[in-house]
Amino acid sequence: MRTDLCDRLGIEHPIVGFTPSEHVAAAISRAGGLGVLGAVRYNDPDELAAALDWLDKNTDGRPYGVDVVMPMKAPTEGSIGDLSKLVPPAHRDFVEKTLHELGVPPLPASDNPDGDGVLGWLHSVARAHVEIALEHRPALIANALGSPPADVIAQAHDRGILVAALAGRVDHALRQVADGVDIVVAQGSEAGGHTGEIGSMVLLPEIVDAVGGSVPVLGAGGIGSGRQLVAALALGASGVWMGSTWLLTEEYANGLGQTAVSQALLKASSADTVRARIYSGKMARLVKSRWTEAWAAPDAPDPLPMPLQNLLVGEAHRRIAAADDPDVVAMPAGQIIGRFDHLQPVATIIEDIVREAEATRARLAP
Amino acid sequence: MRTDLCDRLGIEHPIVGFTPSEHVAAAISRAGGLGVLGAVRYNDPDELAAALDWLDKNTDGRPYGVDVVMPMKAPTEGSIGDLSKLVPPAHRDFVEKTLHELGVPPLPASDNPDGDGVLGWLHSVARAHVEIALEHRPALIANALGSPPADVIAQAHDRGILVAALAGRVDHALRQVADGVDIVVAQGSEAGGHTGEIGSMVLLPEIVDAVGGSVPVLGAGGIGSGRQLVAALALGASGVWMGSTWLLTEEYANGLGQTAVSQALLKASSADTVRARIYSGKMARLVKSRWTEAWAAPDAPDPLPMPLQNLLVGEAHRRIAAADDPDVVAMPAGQIIGRFDHLQPVATIIEDIVREAEATRARLAP
Numbered sequence: 001m002r003t004d005l006c007d008r009l010g011i012e013h014p015i016v017g018f019t020p021s022e023h024v025a026a027a028i029s030r031a032g033g034l035g036v037l038g039a040v041r042y043n044d045p046d047e048l049a050a051a052l053d054w055l056d057k058n059t060d061g062r063p064y065g066v067d068v069v070m071p072m073k074a075p076t077e078g079s080i081g082d083l084s085k086l087v088p089p090a091h092r093d094f095v096e097k098t099l100h101e102l103g104v105p106p107l108p109a110s111d112n113p114d115g116d117g118v119l120g121w122l123h124s125v126a127r128a129h130v131e132i133a134l135e136h137r138p139a140l141i142a143n144a145l146g147s148p149p150a151d152v153i154a155q156a157h158d159r160g161i162l163v164a165a166l167a168g169r170v171d172h173a174l175r176q177v178a179d180g181v182d183i184v185v186a187q188g189s190e191a192g193g194h195t196g197e198i199g200s201m202v203l204l205p206e207i208v209d210a211v212g213g214s215v216p217v218l219g220a221g222g223i224g225s226g227r228q229l230v231a232a233l234a235l236g237a238s239g240v241w242m243g244s245t246w247l248l249t250e251e252y253a254n255g256l257g258q259t260a261v262s263q264a265l266l267k268a269s270s271a272d273t274v275r276a277r278i279y280s281g282k283m284a285r286l287v288k289s290r291w292t293e294a295w296a297a298p299d300a301p302d303p304l305p306m307p308l309q310n311l312l313v314g315e316a317h318r319r320i321a322a323a324d325d326p327d328v329v330a331m332p333a334g335q336i337i338g339r340f341d342h343l344q345p346v347a348t349i350i351e352d353i354v355r356e357a358e359a360t361r362a363r364l365a366p
Numbered sequence: 367m368r369t370d371l372c373d374r375l376g377i378e379h380p381i382v383g384f385t386p387s388e389h390v391a392a393a394i395s396r397a398g399g400l401g402v403l404g405a406v407r408y409n410d411p412d413e414l415a416a417a418l419d420w421l422d423k424n425t426d427g428r429p430y431g432v433d434v435v436m437p438m439k440a441p442t443e444g445s446i447g448d449l450s451k452l453v454p455p456a457h458r459d460f461v462e463k464t465l466h467e468l469g470v471p472p473l474p475a476s477d478n479p480d481g482d483g484v485l486g487w488l489h490s491v492a493r494a495h496v497e498i499a500l501e502h503r504p505a506l507i508a509n510a511l512g513s514p515p516a517d518v519i520a521q522a523h524d525r526g527i528l529v530a531a532l533a534g535r536v537d538h539a540l541r542q543v544a545d546g547v548d549i550v551v552a553q554g555s556e557a558g559g560h561t562g563e564i565g566s567m568v569l570l571p572e573i574v575d576a577v578g579g580s581v582p583v584l585g586a587g588g589i590g591s592g593r594q595l596v597a598a599l600a601l602g603a604s605g606v607w608m609g610s611t612w613l614l615t616e617e618y619a620n621g622l623g624q625t626a627v628s629q630a631l632l633k634a635s636s637a638d639t640v641r642a643r644i645y646s647g648k649m650a651r652l653v654k655s656r657w658t659e660a661w662a663a664p665d666a667p668d669p670l671p672m673p674l675q676n677l678l679v680g681e682a683h684r685r686i687a688a689a690d691d692p693d694v695v696a697m698p699a700g701q702i703i704g705r706f707d708h709l710q711p712v713a714t715i716i717e718d719i720v721r722e723a724e725a726t727r728a729r730l731a732p
Contacts, residue, residue, distance in 0.1 A: 169637055189555070190565035198636050199556035199565035201588030201597065202701040206636060222567030231567065231597035234726050270564050270572060271535055335568040358732065360600050365731045366724065 001357055005183075005216045005238040008162065009034050009139050010063050013354055014239025015229070016164075016185075016218060017346075018067055018142070019246045022051040022058075023255040027346035028246070029059040036065035036142055039129040048129055052136040065140030065164075066133040070126035072147045072179070087312050091301050095316050098294045104323045107315070130155075140164055140183070144194055146172055147179035154180075166220070166241075168196025173207045177214050184211055185241045188221030192244040192334035194284045195221065195275065201235070208236030224336040226356025230364070244334040250343045262343060263326035264289060270338030278313065279332060281306030287333040291320060367723055371582045371604040374528065374549075375400050375505050376429050379720055380605025381595070382551075382584060383712075384433055384508070385612045388417040388424075389621040393712035394612070395425040402431035402508055405495040414495055418502040431506030431530075432499040436492035438513045438545070453678050457667050461682050464660045470689045473681070496521075506530055506549070510560055512538055513545035520546075532586070532607075534562025539573045543580050550577055551607045554587030558610040558700035560650045561587065561641065567601070574602030590702040592722025596730070610699045611715060614706040628709060629692035630655060636704030644679065645698060647672030653699040657686060 003014045012032030019025050025035030037055065042048035055064050130152050133141055141148070141156050142164040148156075156163050157180070164183040167173040173184045186207040188200025196203075200221045208217045219232030220241035232240050244265075246252055253262040264287055272288045278295040279286055281304055286292055294300060303309045317330045369380045378398030385391050391401030403421065408414035421430050496518050499507055507514070507522050508530040514522075522529050523546070530549040533539040539550045552573040554566025562569075566587045574583045585598030586607035598606050610631075612618055619628040630653055638654045644661040645652055647670055652658055660666060669675045683696045 170635070188565060188567060190568050196637075198701055199554060199567065199588050201554060201566040201594060202556050202636050202704065205591060205593050206704065222565050225571060227571050227601050228567060230600040230730065234596040234600050234730060235593050269536070270568050271562075335564055338568065338572065361730050361732050364596065364599060364727050366727045 001354055001361075003216075003233070003238045005218070008183075008216060013350065014233075015350060015353065016065070016140075016239060016241045017246055018241060018243040019252065021246070021252050021255045022055055023251045024246045024249055024346055025064055026055055026058040027249075027251050028350070029055075029062040029064045031347045031350040032062075033350055034063055034065055034140065035059070036067050036140065038067045039126075039133070040067075040069045040144075042129065043125070045125070045128040045132050049132045049135070052132065052138075056136060063139035065142055066129070066136075066138045067142040067144060068126045068129045068133070068148070069144045070130065070148050070152070071123060071145050072149055083308065084311055086308055087304065088301075091304060091312050094299075094301050095312060098291070099316055099319060102290050102294065102328045103325070104316075104319050104328060107319055107322060134159060134161070142166070142183075142185065147176045147181055150179065164218075166194075167207060168198065168203070170203075170206050170210045173211045173217075177211045181215065183216050183218060185218045185220050186237070187241070188219075189275075189285075190222030190335040191220055192273070192285050192337075193332035194280070194282050195334075196283075200232075204232060204235040204237055212236055221334060222336050224339050224353075226353045226358070227360050228336075229353055229357045230360040234364075242336075244332075244336050245340070245349060246346065247331075247333060248337065248340040248343055249346045249349065251346050253343050260324040260326045261321075261329050261331050264329045264331065265333055265337045266341055266343070267326070268333070268337050270335040273333055273335055273337070277303035277309065279309070279330065281309035284332055285334055287329060287331050287337065289329045289331075290327050291330050367720055367727075369582075369599070369604045371549075371584070374582060379716065380599075381716060381719065382431070382506075382605060382607045383612055384607060384609040385618065387612075387618050387621045388421055389617045390612045390615055390712055391430055392421055392424040393615075393617050394716070395421075395428040395430045397713045397716040398428075399716055400429055400431055400506065401425070402433050402506065404433045405492075405499070406433075406435045406510075408495065409491070411491070411494040411498050415498045415501070418498065418504075422502060429505035431508055432495070432502075432504045433508040433510060434492050434495045434499070434514070435510045436496065436514050436518070437489060437511050438515055449674065450677055452674055453670065454667075457670060457678050460665075460667050461678060464657070465682055465685060468656050468660065468694045469691070470682075470685050470694060473685055473688060500525060500527070508532070508549075508551065513542045513547055516545065530584075532560075533573060534564065534569070536569075536572050536576045539577045539583075543577045547581065549582050549584060551584045551586050552603070553607070554585075555641075555651075556588030556701040557586055558639070558651050558703075559698035560646070560648050561700075562649070566598075570598060570601040570603055578602055587700060588702050590705050590719075592719045592724070593726050594702075595719055595723045596726040608702075610702050611706070612712065613697075613699060614703065614709055615712045615715065616709045617712050619709050626690040626692045627687075627695050627697050630695045630697065631699055631703050632707055632709070633692070634699070634703050636701040639699060639701055639703070643669035643675065645675070645696065647675035650698055651700055653695060653697050653703065655695045655697075656693050657696050 015033035017028035020038040025037040028035035162182040165176040165181045166185045216238035218241040219237035223240045224245040381399035383394035386404040391403040394401035528548040531542040531547045532551045582604035584607040585603035589606045590611040
């Protein structure tokens, strides 16, 4: 099951796993994949540094990666206070009214150190994340928003770190390779979080045909089993990028301690996700809940552009997390969540994928 | 490349091709697949009978199929005149204004034999289609709307005809198999025409796991190459159902004589389709054009439910077809259309798929 990707990254199985949990990332790397820690939730760069220090010590010397959310060009960006003034009061009223109707209480005053959302969406914070990452030993820096700035790519390459970017269209992939990106993640519409409209079955071979001669391409969006891994390889991928699957692991559930998210994801079918701009201002796939339904109602306002939408809903997300109600969650998740009905250890999932993939290759053999 | 499906249907390659053109259907069957003729466009059942007579004589004795659009239960259905009264005048005004703005002229009076859309959406007409089909020798009757009525399934089985149904969700597939359907077509969101929200990468293995032990499952949505055929087989399918690919064939372009549709599809990328209710009242994927954009504008009305929407836009579709403008087309098409940039003969496409599939199997072999 080894591919060229395994040699490039020094891993055993062609499985790259994105996760916001350092515990999950470490478990993926220890099991022979590449765990990639999402940096966006670390408002304080020191916390990211601590998480990467921990990863350095808990991955048995195996490689890991870091995922940032960074536009190629720095947007005009005021202080948080300036930006907050751009959020219309009617939007704030809608959020407050909705949370009240959904029975989500306010946070205790002591529990609200920064009331302004996930700052990782801000370019300045993403920059700090990159600097922290460069001080550690990741094998890969991935960017959810396409090519990182040129100097970031250059600094990564100087340190022998590969750069990956997520692409939802062929033209994005072509630009990324021209910018010096080393690995393109072809992310189909099935994926959780920021995602485009083109399904993996169509997107992956298109991107392979466009850039596969230059760089390895990973299949992302809808991957959670060995059959899906082999399907991605059949379509020309060198491996897979998986995200939502890890939300259904014991390490994730134990690490973040949110039972409501696990319950919501376990009971969801593949039909229970929705693409909307309500999470960050950019189109992202989330698990359906009373929160996403409220934003789809006729009286709901249009979401604001990034980064304003996250400033609008950042505190709401924390209130929803604290309320821990499985019917009211704000959680990016892809259609693959329908496959899982109980939590498993990360290592078991990877073992099952590898075993099923080998059986599938044998079944397809001429 | 043979699978159990080939034995069930008496075909050489596990490729089933849906098409509104009897010329394309015959070419698919002659090339070793199963050509399936879409009946919905035949307002006059005698025309369908003539097309099936022609197929009987032009398929070299090889099997073919017929596709109808028939709900399991007959809806309350008045005469065309009664139904037309349910179309709001504001909707008619929007269509007329839009056609005017897009430069689509009225039809000549002599060219307008029936002003009420595609009648095949009506249950009574679909019934007539089934009766015509049963008088011929199709190997398969497929239904785009799920299980056909029980007596249709029974009559087909009495004549040794297999029944297939399209499913966009696992619960639909389970119901179809319980109803006696012989082949389930798992149609991912990438597909053209009526389609759901779940991508092929996720939907296909889900449906295989749910009903694959009872019936063969075909992968549909985003299939147009040998790599995609092998990906579908990796996901557990017994074969593939392809539709949009045949719109980019010489037989289709020559048969229907609409150069605008061919031009529109050839220049479209995989990002140039849209899911909307504007074609039939049910969600369907179409190639983007100035017509679909007009319906997405803020001033556009909500589409009407089936069958009213088709009564509303039926004449508009004929006017658009007659105007033959590549920028103004009303055409169901899936994301796979981005793969093709020139017209090819049906036989060449099937040869290429089979050759690429064999190469892919060899590449994946353990």
